[in-house]
Structures are given as C-alpha cells and as structure tokens.
Amino acid sequence: MRYKSQKVAYWFFALSMLLLTLQIVYGFVMGFDRIGWQGLHDYIPFNTARAVHTNLLVMWLLSGFMGAAYYIIPEESEHELVNVKLAYIQLIAFALVGVAAIVGYHFNYWEGRKFLEIPRPLDWLVVVDVLTFLGLILATIYAGKKKTTTSLVLAMGLLFAALLYLPGMIWFDNQTMDSFFRWWVVHLWVEGVWELIMGGILAFLLIKITGVDREVIEKWLYVIVGLTFISGILGTGHHYYYIGVGKIWLIVGGIFSALEPLAFLGMALFAVAMYRKGEKKHPNKIALSWTLGTAIVSFVGAGLLGMAHTLPQVNMYTHGTLVTAMHGHLAFWGAYAMIVLAIISYAMPNLTGRKLYDSNRGVLAFWLSNIGMLGMTVAFGVAGVAQVYLERKVGLEFGVVQQEIEVHFVILLICATMFATGICLYLYEFIKYGTPNDEALQLN
Amino acid sequence: MLSKSQARTFFLGGTAVTFLIFLGLSWNSLSNEVPKQTHPENLTPQVIAGKQLWEANNCMGCHTILGEGAYYAPELTKVVERRGEGYIKAVLMSKEPWQPRGRKMVAYGFSDEQAMQLIEFLKWIGNTDLNGFPPKPDYQQSTQNTTK
Ligand code: HEM
Ligand code: HEM
Ligand SMILES: [Fe+2]
Numbered sequence: 382m383r384y385k386s387q388k389v390a391y392w393f394f395a396l397s398m399l400l401l402t403l404q405i406v407y408g409f410v411m412g413f414d415r416i417g418w419q420g421l422h423d424y425i426p427f428n429t430a431r432a433v434h435t436n437l438l439v440m441w442l443l444s445g446f447m448g449a450a451y452y453i454i455p456e457e458s459e460h461e462l463v464n465v466k467l468a469y470i471q472l473i474a475f476a477l478v479g480v481a482a483i484v485g486y487h488f489n490y491w492e493g494r495k496f497l498e499i500p501r502p503l504d505w506l507v508v509v510d511v512l513t514f515l516g517l518i519l520a521t522i523y524a525g526k527k528k529t530t531t532s533l534v535l536a537m538g539l540l541f542a543a544l545l546y547l548p549g550m551i552w553f554d555n556q557t558m559d560s561f562f563r564w565w566v567v568h569l570w571v572e573g574v575w576e577l578i579m580g581g582i583l584a585f586l587l588i589k590i591t592g593v594d595r596e597v598i599e600k601w602l603y604v605i606v607g608l609t610f611i612s613g614i615l616g617t618g619h620h621y622y623y624i625g626v627g628k629i630w631l632i633v634g635g636i637f638s639a640l641e642p643l644a645f646l647g648m649a650l651f652a653v654a655m656y657r658k659g660e661k662k663h664p665n666k667i668a669l670s671w672t673l674g675t676a677i678v679s680f681v682g683a684g685l686l687g688m689a690h691t692l693p694q695v696n697m698y699t700h701g702t703l704v705t706a707m708h709g710h711l712a713f714w715g716a717y718a719m720i721v722l723a724i725i726s727y728a729m730p731n732l733t734g735r736k737l738y739d740s741n742r743g744v745l746a747f748w749l750s751n752i753g754m755l756g757m758t759v760a761f762g763v764a765g766v767a768q769v770y771l772e773r774k775v776g777l778e779f780g781v782v783q784q785e786i787e788v789h790f791v792i793l794l795i796c797a798t799m800f801a802t803g804i805c806l807y808l809y810e811f812i813k814y815g816t817p818n819d820e821a822l823q824l825n
Numbered sequence: 826m827l828s829k830s831q832a833r834t835f836f837l838g839g840t841a842v843t844f845l846i847f848l849g850l851s852w853n854s855l856s857n858e859v860p861k862q863t864h865p866e867n868l869t870p871q872v873i874a875g876k877q878l879w880e881a882n883n884c885m886g887c888h889t890i891l892g893e894g895a896y897y898a899p900e901l902t903k904v905v906e907r908r909g910e911g912y913i914k915a916v917l918m919s920k921e922p923w924q925p926r927g928r929k930m931v932a933y934g935f936s937d938e939q940a941m942q943l944i945e946f947l948k949w950i951g952n953t954d955l956n957g958f959p960p961k962p963d964y965q966q967s968t969q970n971t972t973k
Binding site for chain 1: 827828829832833835836839840843844846847850851853854855857858859862863865868872873876879880881882883884885886887889890891892893894895896897898899900922925926927928929931950953954955956957958959960962963964
C-alpha cells in the first residue's frame with residue numbers, strides 16, 4: 382500500500398465476502414429444493430431464492446470491482462483518492478440499497494425480469510450511488526500525475542457498465558422489446574464492459590506480480606479488449622435468435638459470438654506468457670494462483686462452454702435449459718469471481734502489513750473451490766444434456782424429465798459442499814489478516 | 826511487431842465500427858421486425874395488465890418465457906396451446922400450491938379477472954413468431970406418424 386486512502390478498498394472487500402457467503406447459502410436452498418426438500422417453500426420459494434442468489438452474486442462482484450478500483454486507481458495515478466469520506470458514504474449507501482432489495486424479494490417486492498429484479502425506485506438509488514463512485518474514480522485519475530492505460534481501461538469498463546444499466550430500467554409493454562433491452566444490460570455487461578474491468582485488474586496484477594514491462598502488458602491489454610468488443614457487441618445476437626426478432630441475428634449472432642472465445646483465449650495465453658517471461662518472482666504465490674486461475678478458468682467456462690451452445694442450431698435445443706446454468710456458473714466463477722478473489726489475495730498483505738501468503742490453507746482454498754465448482758459444472762451439464770434430449774428431442778413432459786434428472790442434483794450438492802469448504806477457508810484467511818492500518822504504508 | 830498505438834487504434838476502431846453496425850441492426854429489428862413478428866396491435870389493456878402481474882410476481886424466477894428465466898418449472902411460451910385455458914386457470918386460481926409432481930408453485934389464488942389477464946398475456950406471447958422455437962420433438966413425431 383502506498384496511499385492512505387487505499388484502505389477504503391478493504392471495506393468493499395469485506396462487504397463482498399459477506400455477500401458471497403449469503404449467496405452460497407441461497408444456492409444451497411435451491412439445490413435442496415430441487416431434490417425435493419421444500420421445507421422453506423412458504424418463506425423462501427424458489428423464485429425468491431433465485432433472485433437473491435443471482436443479485437447477491439452481482440452485488441458482491443460489483444463491491445469487489447469497486448474495492449479493486451479504490452485500491453488500484455490511487456496507486457496507478459500516484460495520487461490519494463480525492464475524497465475518502467465520500468467513498469465510505471458510497472459504500473454504506475451501496476450496502477443499504479442492496480439489503481433493501483434483498484429483503485424486498487422475500488415480500489414479493491421486485492420486478493420479475495431475470496437479473497434485473499431490483500424495483501425501479503431502488504434502481505435510481507443504485508444510479509446515484511454508482512455515479513458518486515465514478516465521480517471519485519474519474520476525479521482521482523484526473524488529479525493524478527499519471528494516466529496509465531491500465532487505469533483508463535478499468536475506468537472505462539466501470540463507466541460503460543454504469544451507462545448500460547440504464548436501458549434495463551425502461552418499461553415496455555411488449556415482452557420481446559423488454560427482452561431485447563434486458564440483454565443490453567446482461568450480455569453487454571458480462572461479454573463486453575466487464576471484460577474491460579477484468580482486463581484492467583488482470584493487467585495490474587500481472588505488472589505487480591511478474592514484473593514484466595508495463596508497455597508490453599498494456600499493449601496486449603488493448604488487443605484483448607479490442608477482440609472483446611469486436612466479437613462481443615455483435616455477439617449480443619446470440620440472445621436474439623428466438624425472442625421474436627428477425628433471422629438476420631442467427632447469422633450475425635452466430636458468427637460474432639463464435640469469435641468471443643478468442644478474447645478469453647487471448648487473456649489465458651497472455652497471463653501464462655507474462656508469467657513465463659517475468660524475471661521477478663513475487664512471493665505472494667496465492668495471488669499468482671488466482672491470477673493465472675482466472676485467466677484459464679474463464680476461458681473454459683465462458684469461452685469453451687459458451688461456444689458449446691452459441692450456434693443457433695444447438696441453441697434451438699439448449700435455450701433456457703440447465704445447459705445454460707452449467708455455463709453461467711463456470712463463466713461467472715472463472716471470469717469475475719476469481720478475478721475479485723485474486724485482487725483481494727494480492728491486496729490483503731499490502732493493506733494490513735501481514736504477510737500470511739505462504740499458508741497451506743490458502744492453497745487448499747484455491748483447489749477445493751475450483752475443483753468443487755468444476756464438479757458442479759459437470760453435474761449441471763449432465764442434467765442439462767439429459768434434459769435437452771428427453772424434453773426437446775423425445776418430447777417427454779417437463780415435470781417427468783425433472784424427476785429423471787433429480788439424481789444429478791445430489792451430485793451437485795456434494796460438489797457444492799466441497800466448493801463451499803474452499804470458500805470457508807478463503808474467508809478464514811481473509812479474517813485472519815485483520816483490518817488495514819497505516820503501518821502497512823512503509824511496506825511494499 | 827504491433828506497437829502500442831496500433832493496438833489502441835485496433836481497439837477504438839473495431840469498437841466504433843461494430844457498435845455502429847449493432848445500432849443499425851437493432852434499429853431495423855425494432856422498427857421492422859418486432860411489428861411483424863410480435864403483433865403489437867394485439868397488446869390490449871388486458872395483455873398489458875397480464876404482463877404487469879407476470880413481473881410483479883416474478884414468474885420468471887421459476888419459469889422460462891421466450892426461453893428466458895429459471896429452469897425450475899415449465900417453459901410457458903406455448904402453454905395455452907399445450908394445456909388450454911381451463912387448465913391454466915385452475916393453476917393460477919389454486920389456493921393450495923400447485924404440484925402435480927411434488928414440485929411446488931406459489932399458491933397465488935388469483936381472482937378470475939387476474940387469471941384471465943395472465944392468460945391473455947400468455948395467448949399473446951404464444952402468437953409471437955420465434956423463428957421456430959420451441960423445437961418440435963423429433964421422436965414424438967415419428968412415433969405419431971407410424972401409428973397413423
Ligand atoms: C465471462 C463471461 C460470461 C458470463 C459471465 C456468462 C454468463 C451467462 C449467463 C448468466 C447466461 C444466462 C443469461 C440469462 O438467461 O439471462 C448466459 C447465457 C448464454 N451465454 Fe454466456 N457468459 C459469458 C460468456 C459467454 C461467451 C464467450 C459465449 C459464447 C461463446 C456465451 C454464450 C452464451 C449463450 C449462447 C447463452 C444463451 C443460453 C440460452 O439460450 O439459454 N457466453 N451466459
Ligand atoms: C453452493 C453453491 C451453489 C449452488 C448449490 C448453486 C445452485 C444454483 C441453482 C440451483 C441455480 C438455479 C438454476 C435454475 O434456474 O434452476 C443457480 C443459478 C445461478 N447461480 Fe448458482 N449455485 C451455487 C453457487 C454459485 C456461485 C459461486 C456462482 C457464481 C460464481 C453462481 C452463479 C449462478 C448464476 C449466474 C445463476 C443463474 C444461471 C442462469 O440463469 O443460467 N452460483 N445456482
Ligand atoms: Fe451473451
């Protein structure tokens with residue numbers, strides 16, 4: 382840590398860890414529900430559990446991204462954050478809006494649009510909060526001595542993410558239009574601007590951990606985010622195949638979304654190549670594992686498993702089945718969950734001044750959570766492929782098919798337990814680091 | 826070898842070009858395709874009230890529609906065709922959780938009027954031209970053909 386104001390990042394990371402824990406609890410509620418344990422149905426029906434699970438996911442990732450920005454931007458710009466008090470207010474406001482939304486979901490207060498369940502009045506509070514955050518970040522970059530590519534790409538990703546939230550707030554009478562613009566948020570986030578955020582954080586970590594020259598890393602960063610947008614913007618078409626718009630999207634969406642894995646492949650090759658090239662061997666091995674891990678697992682989850690169902694001929698059958706859930710889990714985990722866990726692993730020793738990074742517990746956390754998540758992905762995948770064949774090829778009833786595939790959810794729960802054990806170990810390490818302090822300023 | 830400024834040009838140029846094409850195609854979809862494929866002229870106040878009920882209760886948190894939503898309960902785009910109005914009305918007005926096979930739906934106990942609004946919404950969505958989705962099951966058809 383070089384700047385006092387970087388400490389605010391810690392509290393965003395702490396909020397992030399808390400929300401992650403809750404997300405997993407609701408994941409288990411849904412998993413048990415699917416093997417027939419519906420004891421909570423009267424209080425937490427499946428749709429409540431699902432909205433809470435996915436919204437907590439988005440919230441903990443956003444909290445992690447904001448923490449990452451508050452950590453990275455002062456260091457890159459060589460300038461204290463312009464207003465630290467406002468950053469704390471912004472954190473508390475973010476947490477309050479999030480809690481209000483989550484509580485509301487338990488009382489039928491929501492807008493049932495997948496991933497965008499937050500009711501519109503609360504949406505406006507989100508907008509104000511995010512604008513405050515962006516104001517602080519952009520003002521710090523502006524006031525700073527240096528405007529590095531890494532910080533610009535990160536800030537650009539955050540800015541566009543905020544702008545793209547807006548089309549999701551418009552009301553449409555027509556379900557097709559509603560869906561059309563819902564994807565401007567959901568798709569253009571995860572397969573567009575969030576990749577800029579991921580790329581920015583990844584570049585920062587690689588510069589710090591491998592010691593490779595900034596010019597080289599930042600050049601490749603441009604190539605990767607270029608590939609992202611060139612494929613990802615028109616790749617939105619892979620969600621427009623079957624929602625009531627024209628057949629041109631079958632061609633445009635099919636071709637461009639099939640190119641999307643290139644950006645993730647680029648990211649994986651880039652991270653591994655920089656690691657090989659690096660002279661400096663940073664002692665924080667755990668941060669290195671998460672950094673290389675995120676680059677590789679995102680390629681598998683987003684790139685390969687996305688490719689598996691993105692062609693229109695395949696998507697006709699897999700659209701809206703558990704195959705999508707398979708891909709959704711490994712993609713979110715590999716690309717966005719792991720990058721947040723990577724920056725936290727890197728930042729904690731620097732924020733607190735305690736160098737606890739060569740513990741076996743941290744290594745175990747990495748492997749248990751990753752193997753657990755891979756197992757969950759396989760369980761969802763087997764259930765999904767069986768569902769596709771029985772329901773869409775053979776023509777059995779939905780409910781009958783669900784009974785056939787119930788057993789795969791037992792496997793899912795076993796793997797989820799392994800995953801959750803890994804996350805518990807990660808949390809234990811996080812807590813052991815304690816809180817940030819100014820003595821850590823001299824270190825690093 | 827590629828220089829950093831060339832890489833930046835690739836990023837900015839590529840983004841601008843694909844973004845403009847995307848806006849053009851979107852414009853075309855919304856102004857030409859949506860009116861033909863979704864029949865907006867049939868969006869009666871009842872259908873719209875149905876959509877509001879659909880959202881206010883987050884039916885998408887268990888079901889899919891247009892293939893979007895959750896994978897816990899049946900896809901509903903063609904449900905009127907599949908089950909008929911009477912069946913759906915029974916599901917929606919049930920005061921006990923609907924559970925033909927053990928898995929529970931929320932017991933909404935809708936009024937007759939609300940149930941009809943939701944059914945009108947589902948009828949409207951069932952008439953949307955979805956480029957062939959949901960697919961007709963292959964094997965079911967072939968068994969039907971051989972029994973003819
Ligand atoms: C990190 C990046 C990615 C994340 C986090 C992600 C996540 C998701 C999620 C959560 C969904 C379900 C969305 C919904 O129904 O509302 C989805 C759908 C989909 N994704 Fe991705 N994805 C990523 C990258 C990709 C890539 C690179 C491809 C293609 C190569 C792809 C192809 C698809 C397709 C075709 C669907 C639609 C599935 C359906 O028809 O039901 N994804 N993705
Ligand atoms: C204990 C671990 C977990 C369990 C048991 C679990 C289970 C589930 C279940 C049952 C669903 C609903 C699928 C449906 O609609 O039928 C779901 C949705 C989802 N979960 Fe998890 N989950 C877990 C952890 C996670 C984690 C760590 C992430 C992110 C990294 C995640 C991301 C998602 C996403 C993105 C969806 C929406 C998928 C889609 O719409 O296609 N889950 N989860
Ligand atoms: Fe997508």
